[in-house]
Amino acid sequence: MNISKQKIDTLLDNLVEQGWYEWPNAIPDSLCENLLAEIETYDELGDLQRAGIGRGEQHQLNNSVRRDEIKWLNGRSDSQLHYFEVMQILQTEMNRALFLGLFEYECHYALYPQGGFYKTHRDSFKGQANRMITTVLYLNPGWQADWGGELVLYNDEQTKQIARISPELGKMVIFMSEQIPHEVLPTQQPRASIAGWFRLNTTTAVVIDPPR
Ligand SMILES: O=C(O)CCC(=O)C(=O)O
Numbered sequence: 001m002n003i004s005k006q007k008i009d010t011l012l013d014n015l016v017e018q019g020w021y022e023w024p025n026a027i028p029d030s031l032c033e034n035l036l037a038e039i040e041t042y043d044e045l046g047d048l049q050r051a052g053i054g055r056g057e058q059h060q061l062n063n064s065v066r067r068d069e070i071k072w073l074n075g076r077s078d079s080q081l082h083y084f085e086v087m088q089i090l091q092t093e094m095n096r097a098l099f100l101g102l103f104e105y106e107c108h109y110a111l112y113p114q115g116g117f118y119k120t121h122r123d124s125f126k127g128q129a130n131r132m133i134t135t136v137l138y139l140n141p142g143w144q145a146d147w148g149g150e151l152v153l154y155n156d157e158q159t160k161q162i163a164r165i166s167p168e169l170g171k172m173v174i175f176m177s178e179q180i181p182h183e184v185l186p187t188q189q190p191r192a193s194i195a196g197w198f199r200l201n202t203t204t205a206v207v208i209d210p211p212r
């Protein structure tokens with residue numbers, strides 16, 4: 001897949017200027033539909049796991065904070081490989097332009113059932129700094145405005161909303177993991193996505209969040 005230089009430049013400009021970017025039609029519908037079919041198959045097979053919060057031994061299930069089911073991508077299908085190829089291009093371009101030293105990309109499928117949500121949180125904390133950039137690709141064809149399930153981004157101080165993003169097929173949201181608190185509002189319909197993180201090569205990163 002080719003991503004135009006212009007699109008990459010827009011992404012980079014927005015990341016630098018505001019710390020986040022909402023990118024409609026980032027990934028072609030055909031690939032998104034194949035990825036959606038995979039998560040649906042995992043769901044039918046009972047292969048998704050309840051997601052938790054906290055790191056390593058502190059990891060716990062907490063129904064009141066998040067209610068989604070996940071499966072880490074392992075690159076064992078053509079669709080996943082294709083998706084990883086695209087993210088590799090983004091990683092290279094972000095490293096080239098922003099001198100970030102991003103080292104690896106990890107991501108999981110997430111399925112929010114009807115009524116699912118994820119309360120306000122950050123994906124990384126200052127000092128920890130192994131998750132630098134968050135990406136979320138949405139896999140929901142025909143998403144309707146009154147179904148809820150928006151991603152809400154807040155400013156660093158959490159005093160105001162800076163964006164409200166509906167989870168439409170092919171859209172990708174990219175933001176700085178430390179700087180942007182965010183929340184998934186309760187969804188009226190099942191809501192599928194791939195949430196991922198570009199990480200730094202920190203040798204202290206002996207645990208991952210959530211653990212696999
Ligand atoms: O699905 C989304 O819109 C965001 C998910 C999220 O915040 C996370 O998995 O950390």
Ligand SMILES: [Fe+2]
Pocket residue numbers: 121122123182
């Ligand atoms: Fe998050």
